[in-house]
Amino acid sequence: xxxxxxxxxxxxxxxxxxxxxxxxxxxxxxxxxxxxxxxxxxxxxxxxxxxxxxxxxxxxxxxxxxxxxxxxxxxxxxxxxxxxxxxxxxxxxxxxxxxxxxxxxxxxxxxxxxxxxxxxxxxxxxxxxxxxxxxxxxxxxxxxxxxxxxxxxxxxxxxxxxxxxxxxxxxxxxxxxxxxxxxxxxxxxxxxxxxxxxxxxxxxxxxxxxxxxxxxxxxxxxxxxxxxxxxxxxxxxxxxxxxxxxxxxxxxxxxxxxxxxxxxxxxxxxxxxxxxxxxxxxxxxxxxxxxxxxxxxxxxxxxxxxxxxxxxxxxxxxxxxxxxxxxxxxxxxxxxxxxxxxxxxxxxxxxxxxxxxxxxxxxxxxxxxxxxxxxxxxxxxxxxxxxxxxxxxxxxxxxxxxxxxxxxxxxxxxxxxxxxxxxxxxxxxxxxxxxxxxxxxxxxxxxxxxxxxxxxxxxxxxxxxx
Amino acid sequence: xxxxxxxxxxxxxxxxxxxxxxxxxxxxxxxxxxxxxxxxxxxxxxxxxxxxxxxxxxxxxxxxxxxxxxxxxxxxxxxxxxxxxxxxxxxxxxxxxxxxxxxxxxxxxxxxxxxxxxxxxxxxxxxxxxxxxxxxxxxxxxxxxxxxxxxxxxxxxxxxxxxxxxxxxxxxxxxxxxxxxxxxxxxxxxxx
Numbered sequence: 001x002x003x004x005x006x007x008x009x010x011x012x013x014x015x016x017x018x019x020x021x022x023x024x025x026x027x028x029x030x031x032x033x034x035x036x037x038x039x040x041x042x043x044x045x046x047x048x049x050x051x052x053x054x055x056x057x058x059x060x061x062x063x064x065x066x067x068x069x070x071x072x073x074x075x076x077x078x079x080x081x082x083x084x085x086x087x088x089x090x091x092x093x094x095x096x097x098x099x100x101x102x103x104x105x106x107x108x109x110x111x112x113x114x115x116x117x118x119x120x121x122x123x124x125x126x127x128x129x130x131x132x133x134x135x136x137x138x139x140x141x142x143x144x145x146x147x148x149x150x151x152x153x154x155x156x157x158x159x160x161x162x163x164x165x166x167x168x169x170x171x172x173x174x175x176x177x178x179x180x181x182x183x184x185x186x187x188x189x190x191x192x193x194x195x196x197x198x199x200x201x202x203x204x205x206x207x208x209x210x211x212x213x214x215x216x217x218x219x220x221x222x223x224x225x226x227x228x229x230x231x232x233x234x235x236x237x238x239x240x241x242x243x244x245x246x247x248x249x250x251x252x253x254x255x256x257x258x259x260x261x262x263x264x265x266x267x268x269x270x271x272x273x274x275x276x277x278x279x280x281x282x283x284x285x286x287x288x289x290x291x292x293x294x295x296x297x298x299x300x301x302x303x304x305x306x307x308x309x310x311x312x313x314x315x316x317x318x319x320x321x322x323x324x325x326x327x328x329x330x331x332x333x334x335x336x337x338x339x340x341x342x343x344x345x346x347x348x349x350x351x352x353x354x355x356x357x358x359x360x361x362x363x364x365x366x367x368x369x370x371x372x373x374x375x376x377x378x379x380x381x382x383x384x385x386x387x388x389x390x391x392x393x394x395x396x397x398x399x400x401x402x403x404x405x406x407x408x409x410x411x412x413x414x415x416x417x418x419x420x421x422x423x424x425x426x427x428x429x430x431x432x433x434x435x436x437x438x439x440x441x442x443x444x445x446x447x448x449x450x451x452x453x454x455x456x457x458x459x460x461x462x463x464x465x466x
Numbered sequence: 467x468x469x470x471x472x473x474x475x476x477x478x479x480x481x482x483x484x485x486x487x488x489x490x491x492x493x494x495x496x497x498x499x500x501x502x503x504x505x506x507x508x509x510x511x512x513x514x515x516x517x518x519x520x521x522x523x524x525x526x527x528x529x530x531x532x533x534x535x536x537x538x539x540x541x542x543x544x545x546x547x548x549x550x551x552x553x554x555x556x557x558x559x560x561x562x563x564x565x566x567x568x569x570x571x572x573x574x575x576x577x578x579x580x581x582x583x584x585x586x587x588x589x590x591x592x593x594x595x596x597x598x599x600x601x602x603x604x605x606x607x608x609x610x611x612x613x614x615x616x617x618x619x620x621x622x623x624x625x626x627x628x629x630x631x632x633x634x635x636x637x638x639x640x641x642x643x644x645x646x647x648x649x650x651x652x653x654x655x656x657x658x
Contacts, residue, residue, distance in 0.1 A: 038549065040500075054649075066496070082497060133548060135547050149572055151548055161642045161643060167625060317483045317484065320482065410493045429486075
């Protein structure tokens, strides 16, 4: 029998109709996550054609992208300030009610960023197929599943049929040997991977991350890595499930219980790729060589170790990016001015991320003139952080402590920086204007972001950990 | 969807590489519940200055860009966010095809569902097109070829079903709905 990769096993298990020369495969979707920004036009299509949602029980909606994080607008009775965003929220409420879909609404204590709540609720499980109208759906692959982002037309397809038409992508193994050094995190690892393979390095492929360093990551860390697969251009990222995965899921609200849990474990243990399986391509990295990373340009492949210098190149795209950022080729990044620090997003807003940031901020204050936003990834993360007193650490330091949402990762909910400002951000994209028109984003880990908040400069977090 | 057999147009050239969908349409224009009228937001932060005035030096603002339906773009066009608003905005602006050496996966998928043709071509042809903005080009969807003004004709890859849908003006949803019996059977087999 042919040795199968984990991807191949999951793909075959969801082929309703295999692909042919004329038609793509009809692929079954186990869980469809929906949010307010990429769904209204899909529901309108269904309504226009008189089609119902085939499996509302396999569909879960939440509010995160254009939803405000200002406590007054969420709980304080103050109307959502951006009127068009308020209409999107109302539209999803109406669509969920009309089509019978479970919506974690504005004041629901389970609400949060779509890629944080799936795992948190135990709705994200090994072996599944998950899609969402959001490219960071790759996050869920951390549990050993096929999860990928789709456009709004395809959101409509899944609502109507619970299926998608898909050509089978290729596979790319990213093997990370060794162990990460102390104070080097999953964000540093994935930025180093993207720096190595490039922003189109994963195009047309599903990445499977493997190797000793990956096995050693917690689920929160694995999610950070898989989350940014799309930043390497990949369709999806995945990591084989193991005891770390099972321990994370055990006892969560939507995880199986009793005999069903035991049956699930049996199935999940068969998911990892067979010995000797071949990938279409492979790359390797040594984790022990990776340092805290930071981006200097306008895509997530433009990264260097925090003590490093901006490369010297003369191609137009590179120089255009540096002009936008206000940097020069060959410059050192450490010591450069920082105006805003953002801890949040589906990449780095889980409890462990907030703990890392709080550990650096405890007993310290923000540097003069620095604004810092801390936005928990979900309301559950928020409550857990408050139970540990993390919010007191942040607010004592001078940071803003918000309700959950995408916030300053995507400038469409009222949380933005000002043109020209430098934002050290734990989010996933440093594209021009991503955090507001003319803003300059520097992607980094929660530790590096917290260090920048304290010093007001790009700072190696290890200097504050001594 | 309207059937598309040929796209004939002069080209407009945007050579920048790795153009992400946040540039094609910034997120602040995504708080809409409609898919119409997004052309006004296309490349908003590249087309307009902070006061909303058109930047004369941006290629889509130049007089010769008017009426061009074919965009020749740098490598890895459409990377980043899955927002379908990006092809909606390009289509609303009048663009019907994007030619590049690499086009991001999700953007490419989204484009095909909206009558916007992603055309992948070789480095040499791409280089020629970059160097000759305004060239009159013909794209033949049935033959999957691009013909340059000098008569040179190059093939491009187009997924068979997407090509069928473009040529016949049908959308994929109808096909998927027609597979309902297979989906029913698959669901029954799984729950057994």
